[in-house]
Amino acid sequence: MPGEIEQFLYLEARLLDTQRYEAWLDLYTEDAIYWVPLEHDQREPFETSSIIHDDRTLLDLRVRQARHPRAHARQPLARTVHQIGNISLEDEKKNELTIKSTLVLVEFRNERQRVWGALVEHRLRRLPQGLRIARKRVDLVNSESELDGVAILF
């Protein structure tokens, strides 16, 4: 049986792949940051653009946009499979765990399929209600390439 951390990451993936975005959002802490850098080894998100750099407020807007009937790039939503691997515990401090993993994601929409690969880092916080995500960083292998519009969550 997978351990607690693996189960948690699988749950996050499953919520995204079944388009239960509101439940997915509940996995994030109020001060969470969700970050998909634009550049390889990007050090900060304020002086360099990011593919996504959202706090909880913007992440909430992102999910709400996905549900809007005239969100042209998101209606219908893409179907996805998040395949998570190489999970390792990198650091454990007080109530926070740093987990590294790899992500292979298959996306399908409008008769087109795309494959994404990424190195992922989660910072998980132990709260009374269980594990929650305080920070997620997704480094896409092709973040600097020419990309068609991105309307999915990694």
Place this chain on the structure above:
Amino acid sequence: MVARDEQLAMLVQPDRVHRSVYADPVIFELEMERIFGRAWLILGHESQVAAAGDYFTTRMGREPVIVVRHEDGSVRVLVNRCAHRGATVCAEGRGRAERFVCPYHGWSYDRGGRLGAVPFESGYQRGKLSELGLKQVPRVALYRGFIFASLSSSGPGLEEFLGPARASFDDLVDRAPGGELEVTGGVFKHAYNGNWKFMLENHLDGAHPAWVHASSVAVARGAPEPGAPGKEHHFDIAVRQMRQNGAPDAVWDAIGVWTTPRGHGYLGDYHSDDRLVAGMGSPVFDEYRKKLVERCGQKEADRILRVTLWNTIIYPNCSFMSQFRQLRIIHPLAVDRSVVYTYSFRMKQAPPGMFRDTVAFANVVNGTASWVLTDDLEVYERLQRGLSSGAVDWVYIGRGHGGDVDEADGTRRGNTGTSEVFIRSQMRAWLDYMGADA
């Protein structure tokens, strides 16, 4: 179809355009030759090649080129193709180079494209090598630090080409205290399965945001009030901009849209000084305003900040927002495939918060995964699918037709801010370029 001149002329009529202009690969090939092969194309900004040897690669139409700073201080544009067997001599990207060395047989070229060392030199006919080099793009010129080049050795000079649209570059540069700008902060490169003209026809279209961007307008209206004292947030600028896209029809009709004979165009008073999205209640903007006054005096600062240009199109390959310091360059790849590079500019002497605003704005509005741009890209792809159908011939571009006003400085203004005058103007320019002897 055979794209003969008289047939081309039939494709563009006063209030309609034939769908083949967007969907026919033969016409696309002719566009690459006659539009992208003739017009001045913007390639970048001098800050990208600040020191001798600094270079970056880009495309002119579909030609791969290297933009490099020569040791004599000039900016050179070289076709990135070895004179020997044709490999690109420079990997894509940017850097600093003493010389460009072909990876195939080691032929090396200096920053002016002159052939230097050639391995196994004795094997070539005497005198032959001295005729070879990297091809120099025939015309290169700068306007206020922006680098332009033309693949054609003849045609109007750069300032004549830009015409009244120079004011938008002036606005971008003048807003920077001391006039100092630099390209930095990453480059978004977004692609779409659609014709290159869709982007140019979208950026001055005041009738589209309420529909295309309905979802981002709606969620931004539901966002926490931006900029409440003590609760300023670095995304405020973007939330404000998303909301602004939902301005009432009357506001869009009132802003004004101008075009020039070469197909350039710009939107007017969308953000007056009081309503400027960047400025509203922002302490950073106040600090910036002080810096501007310090550098150029109150009177000049007032004049600069009263300029209210919004999106500007430089036909055929550029769109920019002077107030938010974002510039987009479009590269056509095929009749139904385009890629757009989006650059951010930092005002070097402005408070750091101004550039943070630019980055936040870029992420939320112009980013590849943003709330706003993604819906534009979806519509471009739907345009291509619709126009690929031969069932219907014509695209209607008649909003405001008959009401266009010719103004004294050579610009033509739409009767309302949502007039399609800019598409009619782009099509007029298209036809001018596409003529055999333009």
